[in-house]
Amino acid sequence: MITVDGLRKVYGDFVAVHGSTFDVEPGEIFGVVGPNGAGKTTTLKTLAGLIEPTAGTVRVAGEPAGDPETRTALGFLPEESPLYEDMTARSYLRFFADLYDVPRETANQRIETALDDLELEHRDRRLGDVSKGMKRKVAIARSLVNDPDVLIYDEPASGLDPLTTNYVLEYVRDLADAGKTVLFSAHNLYHVESVCDRVVIMNEGEIVARGTVEEIRAEHGETTYRVFTTVPVERSEPDGDRHVTTVDSMDAVEEVREAAAAAGGEVIDIRTRESTLEEIFLDVAGQPMPGSRRVAPGAVEGDRERDPSEPSEPPEAPEAAE
Structure with missing residues (x-):
């Protein structure tokens, strides 16, 4: 696609x-x-x-x-999506449907379906008088008027x-x-x-x-295992009436199990923890990657020294249909 x-x-x-x-x-x-x-x-x-x-x-x-x-x-929803606040939700969406040349009967059906699906109330209230959540729902509905x-x-x-x-x-x-x-x-x-x-x-x-x-x-994360035992073993730490050992492989988990058994105890719980996204x-x-994002001299016509005060990304472009 x-x-x-x-x-x-x-x-x-x-x-x-x-x-x-x-x-x-x-x-x-x-x-x-x-x-x-x-x-x-x-x-x-x-x-x-x-x-x-x-x-x-x-x-x-x-x-x-x-x-x-x-x-x-396609439908585009930018991070900042100001609406025409003097319009109602219905009139605003019909306006955009007209821009996309959607037939009026089809547009009305799509608009009502989208507003129903989004559970949007106050469809005939001025957009300037509704909550931010409702405005965002209207913006999402706008992205769908052209199907x-x-x-x-x-x-x-x-x-x-x-x-x-x-x-x-x-x-x-x-x-x-x-x-x-x-x-x-x-x-x-x-x-x-x-x-x-x-x-x-x-x-x-x-x-x-x-x-x-x-x-x-x-590829980039790690998995660790917290092994809880009834007796202390090498590298374990107290945890209430238990002892916990943190290891990074199932082989190490088995080693903790064997050590606990040798000490007259047992493993009573194993908890797996994976890195979050x-x-x-x-x-x-989180850290700057090696290398520079500046263009090598002569690589692009019209090279210039960028003013450090300029934003790292260009200003927001107008929305596709506005």
Whole structure:
């Protein structure tokens, strides 16, 4: 459904994205995460057709991402998504349906279905008078008025309360179950871990880890075992009326078992702990990666010295339909 091959984006002498390559399958929720300035927003906006790549190819359903027909066949939800606050939810969504040339009867049906699915109340109240959670739901509904096959969601649960956040995450899963392909970015890595089928972690404009959460954990994380025994053994520590030994392999677990038996005791509990995605993220992206993101002299026409006060990513581009 989505193919990114050697994506590179340069602003003057600053490399925002350096040679990213990945693909997204139909019906998949694909996460793009990284620290601020890692290039993830530039990547998402390039996929949405809002930014032209400096090099490489980006295709959605086999067509270039920047083609007008491709842009109208996807839904984009930016992290900051201001609404027209004098409109109601219904009038706002009908306005965007008209921009996409959706027939009025079809638009009305889609709008009501989306608002029902999102359990959005006060559909005829001014958007300036509703809560942030309701505004975010309206923005999500807006991304669906053209019935796109591909959805690009940048921080869909940004600033929402836990109840609304959980609802939005469940709704994203429902969209994927219905056959939508979703690109998903969030700073809360628990959200990413709970909703995404596969993930890429970006840092300094490059992909530094990729795969399912389990694959990333196997390659970059670690598994430890806390073995509880009735008697002390070598390297154990007291834990109430028990003793606990932390080891990093099942062979070591067996050694603790044998040592406990030799001392007249036994193993009474074993607890496995795996690295969370957040811990792996901090490990692979928490420190600056080796190398520079500046373009080598002569590599790009129009090179210039970047003012340190400039942002590491470009200002927000306008939304596709606004």
